Amino acid sequence: MNDMTRPDGIDPPYLYTDYRSTRLRAPREPLLALPQGALDRPGPLVPAGFVRDGDNDLTTRGRAAPLGEKMVVSGRLLDEAGRPLRRSLVEVWQANASGRYAHPGDQHDAPLDPNFVGTGRTLTDDDGWYRFVTIKPGAYPWQNHAFAWRPQHIHFSLLGNAPVQRLVTQMYFPGDPLLAIDPVYNSVPDVKARERMVCSLALETGIEGIALGYRFDIVLAGAQATPREP
Amino acid sequence: MPARTPSQTVGPFFHEALRWKDGARVSLATAGRHIVLTGTLFDGAGAPVADALVETWQLGPDGQAPRGATAGQPHGFGRVQTGQDGAFRIETSMPGGALPCIEVTLLARGLLKALRTRVYLAPETEVRGDPQLQALQGSPRIATLVARAQGADEFRWDVRLQGDGETVFFAP
Numbered sequence: 236m237n238d239m240t241r242p243d244g245i246d247p248p249y250l251y252t253d254y255r256s257t258r259l260r261a262p263r264e265p266l267l268a269l270p271q272g273a274l275d276r277p278g279p280l281v282p283a284g285f286v287r288d289g290d291n292d293l294t295t296r297g298r299a300a301p302l303g304e305k306m307v308v309s310g311r312l313l314d315e316a317g318r319p320l321r322r323s324l325v326e327v328w329q330a331n332a333s334g335r336y337a338h339p340g341d342q343h344d345a346p347l348d349p350n351f352v353g354t355g356r357t358l359t360d361d362d363g364w365y366r367f368v369t370i371k372p373g374a375y376p377w378q379n380h381a382f383a384w385r386p387q388h389i390h391f392s393l394l395g396n397a398p399v400q401r402l403v404t405q406m407y408f409p410g411d412p413l414l415a416i417d418p419v420y421n422s423v424p425d426v427k428a429r430e431r432m433v434c435s436l437a438l439e440t441g442i443e444g445i446a447l448g449y450r451f452d453i454v455l456a457g458a459q460a461t462p463r464e465p
Numbered sequence: 466m467p468a469r470t471p472s473q474t475v476g477p478f479f480h481e482a483l484r485w486k487d488g489a490r491v492s493l494a495t496a497g498r499h500i501v502l503t504g505t506l507f508d509g510a511g512a513p514v515a516d517a518l519v520e521t522w523q524l525g526p527d528g529q530a531p532r533g534a535t536a537g538q539p540h541g542f543g544r545v546q547t548g549q550d551g552a553f554r555i556e557t558s559m560p561g562g563a564l565p566c567i568e569v570t571l572l573a574r575g576l577l578k579a580l581r582t583r584v585y586l587a588p589e590t591e592v593r594g595d596p597q598l599q600a601l602q603g604s605p606r607i608a609t610l611v612a613r614a615q616g617a618d619e620f621r622w623d624v625r626l627q628g629d630g631e632t633v634f635f636a637p
Contacts, residue, residue, distance in 0.1 A: 246472045246637065247577035254474075256575030259509040260626050264606070266636040269597055274568075274581070274635075278522060279542035282534035317467050328482030336478040340516070354482035390476060392483060398522055399637075401579060403572055405473040422577050423471040431470055454467045456637075 244425030253418035255379050274399040275457045281324045281394060283358065291357035293327075293369040297350025303332025303370030305446040308406070308434065311363040312393065313454050319363025320400075320455065326356045326392040327367055334373030343375050368446065374413055386413035386420065393455060400455040407433045408449070472578035477516050479572075480546055488544035491557035492535050497526025498559040501619045502567065502584065502612065505551045508575075509627030513551025517573035520544045521555060528561030559586065564595055571624070581635040584622045585611050606633050 249261035294301055312320040330336050330353065333345040337352050351370065359365045369389070376384050388405040395401050407414060414420050414433070423429045434451040441448025475483075502521075506514035521543035525531050531541030545553045559565055564587050571580040585592045589611045592598070601607050609632040612620035624632045 243469075245469050249577065249580075251577060254575070254577065256474075257577060258575075259512075260514070260573065260575035261509075262580065262631055262634050263509075263627055264631050264633070266634050267598070267600055268636045273597065277530060277532065279539035280532055280534055281539050282537055284537045285534075285539075313467055315466060315469060326482055328479060330478075338478040338480065340477055352481065356482075390473075390479065390482070392475070392479075398568060398570070398581075401520075401570055402470065402472060403475045403579065404470055419473055419577070422473075425471075428468065428471045431468065432473070452467070453470045456469055 245423065245428040247422035247424070251418065251422040253380075254422055275397050278395060278397045278400070281322070281358065283322070285324070286356055286358050291355050291365070291367045293329075293351070293353060293355045293367065296352050297348075299350050301331065301348050301351035301370050303348075303351075303373075305368070305442075306371050306449060307366065307368050307441045307446050308389065308449045308451055309364065309366035309440050310434075310451040310453060312359045312365060313363055313452065314400070314457060315454060319361075320359055320396055321361050321363060323359045323363075323396060324356065324394040325359065325365045326354075327369075327389055328354045329369065329372040329389040330375055332370050332373050334375030345373070345375065371408070371447070374411075379418060384413050384416075386411040386417050391453065393453060395455045397457055399457045402453070402455055404432060404453070406451045409433055409435060474574060474577050475518060475572040477574040479518060483518055483544065484546065485538070485544050487536075487538050489555050491521065491523070491541060491543040491555065492538045493525045493531055493540050493558050494533055494535070495526060496558050497561070499556065499618060500559050500586070501554065501556050502586075502622060503552065503554045503619065504622040504624060506547055506553070506571070506573075506624045507551060507626065511628075513549075514547060514573055514626065515549045515551055517547045517551075517553075517571055518544065519547065519553045519555070520570040520572070521557070521567050522570075523557065523560040523567040524562050526558050526561045564591060571626075578637070580626070581637065582624070582632055583610055583635070584620075586620055587611070601633065606631075609633050
């Protein structure tokens, strides 16, 4: 691999042939190392008004509740020093309970749910906490190889507070037998790092009698960039 | 000390979630010279990359890192999705500083982690003097980081992810 410049086995390589789409999209030339800290500067500042009340509840977009197992996912957004990222943007998207995205490109022959769009956003609070209310996404087949199925997952996009912190990842569920055969999950070299993408059941963080609770903490790179005042 | 969470691909279905109303029009506290940056993303077979997300981050016209926001939009940040033809278009202000440039992050299906690069809005001869690019001294690849001026206020910059003319990408 030409791109293991962070030799900690945490991030996947660009070229991972088991995930077919990497073959024509992975750069082959060596990456250019910029001077230390070049990307570790304050980045875009998302204003509070960017997120509206209710944007973190994916279950209230339709006339009725969406189908599926209602769940709460919450956790903290931290940097590698364990400091919380405050008022930082978290965006999520996911398939519905049948494993179908409300997206024109999704051709999986599973039903759409008129009450589920599957997108949400929120800002972390002063201690780095975020929280979404949603339903558990379904697994779905994809074209990567014969009998390929993606494990149940929720996509997370984190803007961070500095360009070096920008991260897009996926959250998986404990005990999913499809993790073992998923090339996207297994592209992460370090087994322990893979497991950090799996949330944990935390019933008390759910809603009693209504929604399951899952905990998912996210740790971003860096950053020396001074956390900014709001 | 907590350990980092790994990167995963953005996949093909991010469009609704990551679409920003004015993502293609970068706002800044003080608008400078209005410019348009256009380009097309190509894969290793020369096919357009029709499902990528292009994010930009730049200095303001005063040469300072933007810190504020207006009308619900962070200053200095752009986010656009490529079309079926792999093309993107972003309107912004000419960044300040001696060597104006825009930092670019690319996300797409097939990219297990973001690609980082930079587009310079300055003549190649000047870009070659950037000490941050010292490792590329004398390499023709520097040209992949330089936009071509098209008319008064438009710049064109194509990105090749792999193969002939492969764009220079930065280590994380």
